[in-house]
Amino acid sequence: MWNPKVKTVTALDRGLAVLGAVQASGGASLQGLHELTGLPKATLLRILVTLERRNLIWRRIADGHYCPGTQPPARSRQAGVNDRLAQYAAPELDRLQAEILWPSDLAIRRGNAMVLCETNRAESYFMIRRDNIGFQVNMLRSAVGQAYLAFCTDKERESILAALRRSRRGGDAMAHDAERVAALIAGTRQRGYGVRDQGFGGDYDKGRTEVNDRLEALAVPVMSARGRVYGCVNIVWIQGVRTLEQMVGQCLAPLQRTAASIAHRMSADG
Template sequence: MPSFKPVAALTRGLDVLRVVNELREATVSALHKETGLDKATIVRMLETLEHEGYVTRSPSNSGYVATGRTLQLSRGYDLHHRIGLLSEPILTEFRHRIGWPSDVALFDHDAMIVVQTSRETGPLFFNRRPGFRAPILETSIGRAYLAYCDPAERERIIARLRVKPDVRNMLASEPEKLEALLADVRARGFACMDDAYSEREYSRQMWAMAVPVQDDDGIHATLNIMMLRNAITPDMAVERFLGPLKDTADRLANVLRNGE
């Protein structure tokens, strides 16, 4: 347990910087919608971040963009780069095998961070480059991680999400419903994207299924398949792709464990 209360101003500033990074170009209104902070607070955070060199006005002067200085914040963290490199040939081969793209994601504090994807070619790119942060409770990659991680870690994650005011975290405040969902994931051996998330992000055109990348040491990552709803039903996908998806996850776990 922490020995002091978190510094609220720092928390708000980091939230603003995170959303600027995610949106690529963020207006005050967009930041208000994403963070729930009042606009006066957002302006103060932006002006502070601009003073420190982490954001600047966009060329069109319609919003703010992150600067190169933000790269300094990630110099001490390279796990996602290493796992991304190890995963790339496996994902490429897997896409050629099944015809649908996949993501490999790691848990990162309060989200799943995509470290490698095969969505960067063909029509199913959807701007999901490595580094994209996906919500835990609504995505297949997040649900797969939460269902199979250590129970104590699961409780910590849920508690952390419960205090974050975000529509994507609503399930954290419905413990019975969430536990039933995760029990179903474990019983079936895979997780699916939430319909509400599919509606918001993809106009309900896409859905996804995901499995854990795990071994005797525990869960290391998660692996999904992204598919078009009008092209393949969930039942068809389970019959045709669940076996290859689990085999690929086992292969990834072996590669990650051995580092080669």
């Protein structure tokens, strides 16, 4: 083993140790990294900011955890795509919230449902119910699900709908009403954005009369130039405080710009 008689760079050694801890954990809080590395929090923060500026790590909005900025070798290709999507979305969602104040989520498709993979609700000016990363969202009744279904490829849509028709979950029952589903998809395409079903209150299976988070939402797809839907971003607001028409007028254009910026970064990265 090569053992040169020169001093090591202590700061670099610490930085690499922190980077290794972030990559090994897949995402950790400042406290968690403090416990893993034994470094003082003030030192850790300086290292983390440096690593973040180099795009070697990124800070998730939803819980403040520091996550790897590159794909770990053992992860699947799709997992790597989703990680990059969340990484690129985080600063864009920050900018969007600064502009419109209302919070936003990023959701990806997993099977025949949508899954939350980033959110800025914790940073919101408004008191909004916070859903955790990994929270499962109904495909047919949610704004993000409708946006995904409307703008994904025909082949992918048929595969999703077939799976929903096989599902025994009460929240997927709408899939058996072919006319309603077709009208929903056509309406979403015509508008350019998805909206919540009137009976949807945030719970996957139960209706708004049973579970009501008192929120409304509209969503647009994050699409590549070739028509691939990476995921969907939404805006959520408190029921009754604003109408859908008001939110569309005030927030749709910034939301669409945000989705386009995320898509551009994904496409530029290959």
